[in-house]
Amino acid sequence: MEAVIRAVDLTKDFTDFWGRPKNRALDRLNLEVHPGEVFGLLGPNGSGKTTSMKLFLGLLYPSSGHAFILGRDPTDIDAKQHIGFLPEESYLYRFLNAEETLDFYGRLFNLPRKVRQRRTEELLRLVGLYDVRKRRLREYSKGMARRIGFAQALINDPQLVILDEPTSGLDPIVSRQLKDLIADLRQRGKTILMSSHLLADIEDVCDRIAILHLGILRKVGTVKELLKVAELQQITVKNLSPEAKAELEQVVARAGATVTSIENPSETLENLFLKTIRESQGGQRQDLGAR
Amino acid sequence: MASVKTSELARFADDVVGRPNFLGSALGKIWAIATLTFRESVRKKVFVVLLLFAIVVISSSVSLPATDARSQFKVMESWCLRSITFFGVLIALFLSATSIPDDIEERKIFTVVTKPVSRAQYLLGKLLGFSLVLATFLVGMGTLSVGYLRWMDRSLFPGGSELLLARDVREPTWFEVLHKASTPGALGFRVGEGLPDVCWLRYARENQARWSFPFTDLDSFPDDTEAEITMAVEGPYGSSVNTIVVQFLGPDPKLIYAPEPYPQVRYNRPTVVSFDIRRLMRATTPAIDLSELKRPSRFLLRLKEGREPVARFLADTLPPEWRSELDAYGGAEPPPPTLTNTVLLLLNYALERPDLYEPARFDGLPLSASTRQWIAAKPQKEDLAYLNRRLLEKAFPEDLERSRPAIGVLDVVINQRVPQGSIGVSRTSVVLREAPVPFGFERNFFVSLLLSFAQFYIVLSLTLFFSARLSGPVSIFLGFFVYLTGSMADFLRSSLTVVQSTIQAGGGVAEGGHVHHDPDDISLPLLKVSQFVVELVLKAIPDLGRFDVSEPLLRGTLIPFERITGELSYAALYCTVAIAAGWAAVNSRELK
Ligand SMILES: Nc1ncnc2c1ncn2[C@@H]1O[C@H](COP(=O)(O)OP(=O)(O)OP(=O)(O)O)[C@@H](O)[C@H]1O
Ligand SMILES: [Mg+2]
Numbered sequence: 001m002e003a004v005i006r007a008v009d010l011t012k013d014f015t016d017f018w019g020r021p022k023n024r025a026l027d028r029l030n031l032e033v034h035p036g037e038v039f040g041l042l043g044p045n046g047s048g049k050t051t052s053m054k055l056f057l058g059l060l061y062p063s064s065g066h067a068f069i070l071g072r073d074p075t076d077i078d079a080k081q082h083i084g085f086l087p088e089e090s091y092l093y094r095f096l097n098a099e100e101t102l103d104f105y106g107r108l109f110n111l112p113r114k115v116r117q118r119r120t121e122e123l124l125r126l127v128g129l130y131d132v133r134k135r136r137l138r139e140y141s142k143g144m145a146r147r148i149g150f151a152q153a154l155i156n157d158p159q160l161v162i163l164d165e166p167t168s169g170l171d172p173i174v175s176r177q178l179k180d181l182i183a184d185l186r187q188r189g190k191t192i193l194m195s196s197h198l199l200a201d202i203e204d205v206c207d208r209i210a211i212l213h214l215g216i217l218r219k220v221g222t223v224k225e226l227l228k229v230a231e232l233q234q235i236t237v238k239n240l241s242p243e244a245k246a247e248l249e250q251v252v253a254r255a256g257a258t259v260t261s262i263e264n265p266s267e268t269l270e271n272l273f274l275k276t277i278r279e280s281q282g283g284q285r286q287d288l289g290a291r
Numbered sequence: 292m293a294s295v296k297t298s299e300l301a302r303f304a305d306d307v308v309g310r311p312n313f314l315g316s317a318l319g320k321i322w323a324i325a326t327l328t329f330r331e332s333v334r335k336k337v338f339v340v341l342l343l344f345a346i347v348v349i350s351s352s353v354s355l356p357a358t359d360a361r362s363q364f365k366v367m368e369s370w371c372l373r374s375i376t377f378f379g380v381l382i383a384l385f386l387s388a389t390s391i392p393d394d395i396e397e398r399k400i401f402t403v404v405t406k407p408v409s410r411a412q413y414l415l416g417k418l419l420g421f422s423l424v425l426a427t428f429l430v431g432m433g434t435l436s437v438g439y440l441r442w443m444d445r446s447l448f449p450g451g452s453e454l455l456l457a458r459d460v461r462e463p464t465w466f467e468v469l470h471k472a473s474t475p476g477a478l479g480f481r482v483g484e485g486l487p488d489v490c491w492l493r494y495a496r497e498n499q500a501r502w503s504f505p506f507t508d509l510d511s512f513p514d515d516t517e518a519e520i521t522m523a524v525e526g527p528y529g530s531s532v533n534t535i536v537v538q539f540l541g542p543d544p545k546l547i548y549a550p551e552p553y554p555q556v557r558y559n560r561p562t563v564v565s566f567d568i569r570r571l572m573r574a575t576t577p578a579i580d581l582s583e584l585k586r587p588s589r590f591l592l593r594l595k596e597g598r599e600p601v602a603r604f605l606a607d608t609l610p611p612e613w614r615s616e617l618d619a620y621g622g623a624e625p626p627p628p629t630l631t632n633t634v635l636l637l638l639n640y641a642l643e644r645p646d647l648y649e650p651a652r653f654d655g656l657p658l659s660a661s662t663r664q665w666i667a668a669k670p671q672k673e674d675l676a677y678l679n680r681r682l683l684e685k686a687f688p689e690d691l692e693r694s695r696p697a698i699g700v701l702d703v704v705i706n707q708r709v710p711q712g713s714i715g716v717s718r719t720s721v722v723l724r725e726a727p728v729p730f731g732f733e734r735n736f737f738v739s740l741l742l743s744f745a746q747f748y749i750v751l752s753l754t755l756f757f758s759a760r761l762s763g764p765v766s767i768f769l770g771f772f773v774y775l776t777g778s779m780a781d782f783l784r785s786s787l788t789v790v791q792s793t794i795q796a797g798g799g800v801a802e803g804g805h806v807h808h809d810p811d812d813i814s815l816p817l818l819k820v821s822q823f824v825v826e827l828v829l830k831a832i833p834d835l836g837r838f839d840v841s842e843p844l845l846r847g848t849l850i851p852f853e854r855i856t857g858e859l860s861y862a863a864l865y866c867t868v869a870i871a872a873g874w875a876a877v878n879s880r881e882l883k
Pocket of ligand 1 (some may be wrong): 014015023024025043045046047048049050051052088092883
């Protein structure tokens with residue numbers, strides 16, 4: 001099947017006022033996001049996640065290489081009929097209330113009034129802002145603003161949803177709900193590209209992930225694939241008593257193997273992440289700072 | 292959150308979201324952005340502050356110093372217009388300079404341009420939104436000011452004044468000062484050609500000034516045309532009153548009409564002299580002679596065939612034997628003298644007939660409004676003959692010579708009545724004016740607001756262009772710079788001629804063929820550079836001075852239609868270029 005998002009040697013140099021290249025935010029990125037999958041972008045601060053999303057959306061123009069979205073050029077406005085985008089920070093028009101905001105974005109798709117009204121109500125209920133729908137956005141808390149940002153990304157029932165750090169600023173309950181929602185969208189055959197710093201989030205919902213560091217793609221693949229280490233096996237058990245553990249170790253020893261660790265499996269992505277970044281630093285630096 | 296499953300959300304079929312981007316849908320998006328921009332602008336504090344300030348400034352015009360009620364009123368009028376324009380420009384500047392940079396700075400633009408909205412649609416939506424704001428401002432302030440001025444007019448001049456009227460005027464195309472004592476026509480100027488501002492006529496009655504008004508058709512001069520004369524006056528013994536003689540000269544110099552009593556003029560105060568245009572025509576006789584029939588043979592055939600209703604009417608009055616003679620005529624050149632005599636008799640007899648005019652008979656012939664008025668007045672005797680002559684000319688335009696040249700000149704000649712004091716005349720001292728138009732003042736006021744709008748729009752589209760690439764404050768600064776230099780374009784242009792003449796003189800002051808070099812003079816290369824810069828600025832900067840129509844407004848003359856269309860098309864051209872540039876700037880801008 002044709003890729004929903006495709007990057008071919010996509011490179012972005014930020015330039016200064018005179019057009020001289022200042023820093024390379026993205027370096028020859030080659031990537032494909034397939035239809036119907038949830039794709040996660042991982043990377044420390046300043047690794048080029050937002051930059052690559054902006055390139056896919058035609059907000060930035062590539063210095064070299066190409067990006068395709070829904071088979072078209074990112075500047076093609078017809079492709080945007082089927083795209084929803086939640087920016088990193090969602091400042092919307094603060095003098096509008098939630099209802100007016102969604103109505104405005106609906107009008108940008110030329111949705112008929114009836115459809116806009118129904119859709120607005122549904123989305124407001126979905127993100128739990130229905131009761132405060134008449135409140136101006138300037139009076140919203142950060143998490144509430146984030147939710148309305150999420151709602152506006154879904155106003156057109158998009159085929160492709162691009163979410164830049166969707167869970168930032170959300171309380172744990174809501175971020176759990178959001179992840180359910182993402183899974184739900186996936187169920188309906190939507191494609192989702194998201195970035196996050198919360199590895200647990202990524203691990204929970206993403207089918208495939210890519211790890212970026214300093215603008216370079218370090219690893220890409222399904223979560224399972226990446227976490228599978230060929231000569232290692234992991235046993236997850238419940239209520240393991242110390243005696244049982246000792247016994248288990250004996251069994252393993254008898255089979256000629258050794259127990260290297262017994263730890264919480266949810267930390268494995270974190271390990272992978274840290275390892276990948278350290279590798280890409282060549283072990284010279286220990287910090288994860290941006291260039 | 293998530294009390295609803297997304298699977299319960301309305302799904303859109305392709306016909307709701309996936310429609311191609313045709314014109315109608317583009318307008319819908321532009322309108323959505325425009326209304327949002329409108330709401331955003333109206334909410335801005337700067338808008339409200341400027342609005343209140345404008346109202347305060349306009350109403351403060353009551354306390355402006357003035358010598359009398361009349362000039363106070365004029366001052367108020369121009370004050371209103373100028374402050375509306377000034378505050379409108381400020382509003383245009385502040386709104387357009389900050390809008391796009393704000394959208395980008397606050398990342399609001401991300402959610403708009405990632406929807407199916409092209410950058411052009413975004414820009415047009417913004418422009419339309421600002422237009423709505425400015426139009427609201429103009430209509431609101433305009434209505435307020437007109438109401439205020441009407442009310443002031445009523446309270447300043449209880450009997451009603453002539454100040455709130457506006458009429459059509461004709462300006463002269465030629466102005467000359469004749470010194471009869473020496474060479475006639477010594478000082479003549481085609482209008483617009485380096486005229487001295489004021490020419491003084493002193494002491495001698497023979498010194499005359501003449502203004503010429505060409506016209507293509509006397510019919511187009513309404514009968515109640517008046518001449519409005521405004522001049523500088525130095526009366527005898529230091530007074531500011533003088534008496535002048537006004538003469539109206541028709542196309543033929545013999546046709547002179549000098550209204551009496553001799554009008555008095557006051558310093559810079561318009562004096563109105565009315566005259567009856569028909570008096571000038573009356574100098575000719577209405578009778579038709581042979582020389583006025585262009586081709587008798589053709590006219591005879593026309594009568595014989597009697598296709599046109601008027602020709603039939605004329606032929607029917609012929610006695611039978613003359614009629615048969617006409618019927619026998621086959622078009623021979625020249626026609627027999629008896630027949631031409633018959634025709635002349637016939638035409639001159641028709642001049643006296645009150646039944647010549649009948650609506651059906653002249654149906655389809657181009658009768659001017661003044662001719663129709665004349666018909667309605669049912670003239671008698673001599674007047675009737677003049678009318679019928681005009682009617683016959685209309686009926687047989689190819690055969691009958693006009694009783695006066697179709698293209699002619701009406702001259703107004705003025706000299707002093709007695710050689711005491713002097714009068715200072717200029718090109719615009721005499722204009723011909725017609726009857727006041729109903730609501731002429733309102734029309735004028737709103738036309739000048741329309742031109743202000745055009746001016747706002749130039750500032751607006753340029754500022755929007757700046758703001759597409761630069762920050763808000765920088766755009767405000769540049770927009771204001773454009774507004775100031777644009778308003779002073781005239782001044783800059785005239786300073787350019789000074790610089791040019793200095794350069795031609797070789798960098799010094801030319802005096803009697805020699806060039807003086809002052810050590811303090813600016814060096815020649817520097818002058819050349821500055822000339823080049825000023826020329827460049829003048830080419831790029833819009834000329835905003837041309838939108839200033841306070842002069843006709845204060846004078847109470849209708850702003851000519853050609854002027855309106857001229858200025859509007861200038862503005863349209865300028866704005867199109869600026870908007871196209873703005874589009875290119877927005878389109879190529881990366882949203883970081
Ligand atoms: N407007 C800009 N001008 C210059 N450099 C920029 C600009 N925006 C981003 N960069 C640089 O590009 C690189 C990638 O930035 P980007 O925003 O894509 O990182 P990110 O992965 O989204 O980081 P975060 O996790 O903090 O959101 C960084 O080095 C950053 O300094
Ligand atoms: Mg980011």
